[in-house]
Amino acid sequence: MTESQTKEQIQNIINRYLLRNAPQPAGVRSIAESVAIGTDIGGHRTENQDRVLLAYRLNADNSETFSIILCDGMGGMESGAQCASLSIAIFIARLFFYDSVNTTLSSRLDFSVREADRIVFSNHFGKGGATLSSVTFDTKYGFCGVNVGDSRIYACEFDKVNQLTTDDTLAGIRKDKTSYFPDDKNLLQFIGMGKDINPHIIEINSNDNISSFLITSDGSHFVGDDALAKIVVNSKKSETVVRRLIELSRMYGGSDNSSIAFMQISSDFKQQLNPDRDVLYIFTPYSELQIVCCPDRKIKDENMDCKPNIDINTQPKKKSRKQKNKPDKKLTPTIEISFGDSNG
Amino acid sequence: MNTLPLQANDIILDRYEILKYIGAGGMQYVYQARDTKLKRIVALKTPQNASQAIRFKQSAILAARINHHNVAKTFDYFTSPENKEYLIEEYVDGVDLDQMFDGKVRYIDPYLVARLLHYMAKGLSASHHAGVVHRDIKPSNILFINNSSGIEIKITDFGIAKMAESELTEAVERDITVTNSRTVLGAIPFMAPEVIDTPTKVGKEADIWSTGALIFKLLTGEYPFGTGLKAIQNLGISKFPEIPDFVTKNIQYKSIAESIIEIMKRCMKFEPTERLTADELVQQCGKLCYSSNERFIGAIYKSIHTTNGLISTSTYRDVFYHQKNIYGQIAAVGDEVMYAKHEGVPYERAFPVVKLYSK
Known part of the structure; x- marks a missing residue:
């Protein structure tokens, strides 16, 4: 199996996992206490087309890569949920399984978004798409963000919240941020447009006084920056931030799907999760997926005894001792997937 | 749904x-x-x-x-x-230009462009004389009729039109349940710079810019400044885009293409007051020489020599073409083409001829 086939396989597994019907009630989940993710269908929509998750991997060299990612499938066009799921799956497969260790994080983010755009376009021909926002950490490069569309990334400090992204709308790029025409809040670019996409890379200086990052879909941040900032500043726990913002969105009418990811910069996943090396962990508001990566592609290719189990209804599995004691090597074909359900 | x-x-x-x-x-x-x-x-x-x-x-x-x-x-x-x-x-029995470009047509010949431009200018002139600014001139709002009576266009959808003298002072709030985060990609490539920078001052001049941008697309097959966010970033550079070489390369189309480019540049002045008015645009188009022939779709099915051949038609008569009659990329046996035809013996002659593309 080639590396590109491996990436595609991982992408397909994540995509199918995310396409499982999300439960209708709001789902909020705390991961390792420092990260919380949540999503809610809202009061008017018949389908939740947002996808939000935390992806985590402890690499073979003991370095870490983790990313909070939010995709808002575009309603009004075709297959909003499918586009959001596919976008996020491609993004993760490219971001976490890259070819050269010397590729900078910002280049990987840029490439991953462009690949997501290319593939979503080839599947939906520009008639469907999604926004994509992510804050990613890599031990070597620190934090970096990427954004396409009108979902937002905020940097939270002790007593204030700053929007790091500019909405890709006419209103968003105007100085007064105002809509003068009916279409001024419609998107200028999205994942799946297929041409001329320009991912916004957000370089984050480690010297800034940032304590946490917040990503919101437009169904969440429409409540206004002031209300949003007050909730963030006055909530002690990550989970509280997410729960309160979802509740507020509901109180304000809940006219759209509302999704949020909140991550404290001091997140210590190694300590909290006790993760296995070379396992890709995907945490959604409702459940989690683990993709165990094969340390030695050649052997596994020959034996062919490690085909991925892609039955998404599989009950949670216990990892075997053999997998837990994998040698620390690069290369990453999938060999086993396990699912754990959470009551959110 | x-x-x-x-x-x-x-x-x-x-x-x-x-x-x-x-x-x-x-x-x-x-x-x-x-x-x-x-x-x-x-x-x-x-x-x-x-x-x-x-x-x-x-x-x-x-x-x-x-x-x-x-x-x-x-x-x-x-x-x-x-x-x-x-x-x-x-009721207009035709297709909008967006549907046309979504199909096999990548660009059209300059003679047909001249004709469409002239009709659009007349429609805009009538609109502006009635005090109405359309504000949303783009391919999907131009209906194209091509039948035995000839070629026509109709401007439609005055959905965001306004009276020219009225001031746009109030912001429009989006009802999130209405627009569903749809895109504005269709309109952006044709949007005048002032719609982005000074939206309260958008007037008749914006329609003229959009007409120029639409003509650019018809003539070259490309968006003048790209699409989406990139189009807006390119607009900020305030430089008229490069015209692809093929537009003026063929001597049979050079003269008309250059005249259209000249008009287009005067429509797409970055300073709104420097643009042509709709009446001036009609006047300029009146100087263009174009035929009113209907356009047909056919397939090249036979070469006579290496540079010419026959186009099969829906009637029993084949139409002769020469490669020098083709605007843009050369077509070969098996390719579909859009063409107008003229009397000839033993075959009718095709001119202009434009290659079509598979979807």
């Missing part, structure tokens, strides 16, 4: 019988209907939801002010007893 509000055979106000659904454009559903009193086919439009009714009504009132052959005529506007809004418009 929205369900359609009307079905075939529905009768509206005891007068309009729905024949078929045509499509959803901008803020409305469009149907083909029969006016049972006047015995004619009409286009019946109804807003996609109640919150768009005000804008819908405004567009009907403004469009009704304009009476010109190149603007789709508004016949009637009414609210049904069920409180539904309806607009009755002239």
Whole structure:
């Protein structure tokens, strides 16, 4: 199996996992206490087309890569949920399984978004798409963000919240941020447009006084920056931030799907999760997926005894001792997937 | 997924019988209907939801002010007893330019471009004389008719039109349930710079810019500044885009293409006051020399020599073409082409000829 086939396989597994019907009630989940993710269908929509998750991997060299990612499938066009799921799956497969260790994080983010755009376009021909926002950490490069569309990334400090992204709308790029025409809040670019996409890379200086990052879909941040900032500043726990913002969105009418990811910069996943090396962990508001990566592609290719189990209804599995004691090597074909359900 | 509000055979106000659904454009559903009193086919439009009714009504009132052959005529506007809004418009049996480009057509020959430009200029001139600024000139709002009577265009959808003298002072708030985060990609490549920078000052000049940008697309197959966010970033550079070489390369099209480019540049001045007015645009187009021949679609099926051959047609008569008659990329045996034809012996002669592309 080639590396590109491996990436595609991982992408397909994540995509199918995310396409499982999300439960209708709001789902909020705390991961390792420092990260919380949540999503809610809202009061008017018949389908939740947002996808939000935390992806985590402890690499073979003991370095870490983790990313909070939010995709808002575009309603009004075709297959909003499918586009959001596919976008996020491609993004993760490219971001976490890259070819050269010397590729900078910002280049990987840029490439991953462009690949997501290319593939979503080839599947939906520009008639469907999604926004994509992510804050990613890599031990070597620190934090970096990427954004396409009108979902937002905020940097939270002790007593204030700053929007790091500019909405890709006419209103968003105007100085007064105002809509003068009916279409001024419609998107200028999205994942799946297929041409001329320009991912916004957000370089984050480690010297800034940032304590946490917040990503919101437009169904969440429409409540206004002031209300949003007050909730963030006055909530002690990550989970509280997410729960309160979802509740507020509901109180304000809940006219759209509302999704949020909140991550404290001091997140210590190694300590909290006790993760296995070379396992890709995907945490959604409702459940989690683990993709165990094969340390030695050649052997596994020959034996062919490690085909991925892609039955998404599989009950949670216990990892075997053999997998837990994998040698620390690069290369990453999938060999086993396990699912754990959470009551959110 | 929205369900359609009307079905075939529905009768509206005891007068309009729905024949078929045509499509959803901008803020409305469009149907083909029969006016049972006047015995004619009409286009019946109804807003996609109640919150768009005000804008819908405004567009009907403004469009009704304009009476010109190149603007789709508004016949009637009414609210049904069920409180539904309806607009009755002239039915145009054609395709919009967006549909044309979404199909096999990548660009069209300069003679046809000149003709479309002239018609658009006349329609805009009538609109501007009636005091109406369209503000949304783009391919999907231009209907293209190509039949044995010749070629016509109609400007349609005055959904965000306004009176030229009125000030745009109030911000438009988006109802998030209405727009569903749809994109604005279709309009962006044709949007005048002032729509982005100084939206309160958008006037007639914006329609002229959009017409110039649309002509760029028709002539070259490319968007003048790209699409999406990139188009806006490129607009900020304030530099007229490069014209692809093929546009002026062929001597048979060079003269007309250069004249169109000149007009286009005067439409797309970054300073609105420096642009042509609609009347001046009509005047400039009057100097262009073009034929009014219908365009046909056929396939090259036979080479006579390496540089010429025959196009099969829907009639029994083949049409002769020469490679020098082709605008843009050269077509070969098996390729579909769009062409006009002229008398000739033993075969009719094709000119202009443009290669079509597979979808």
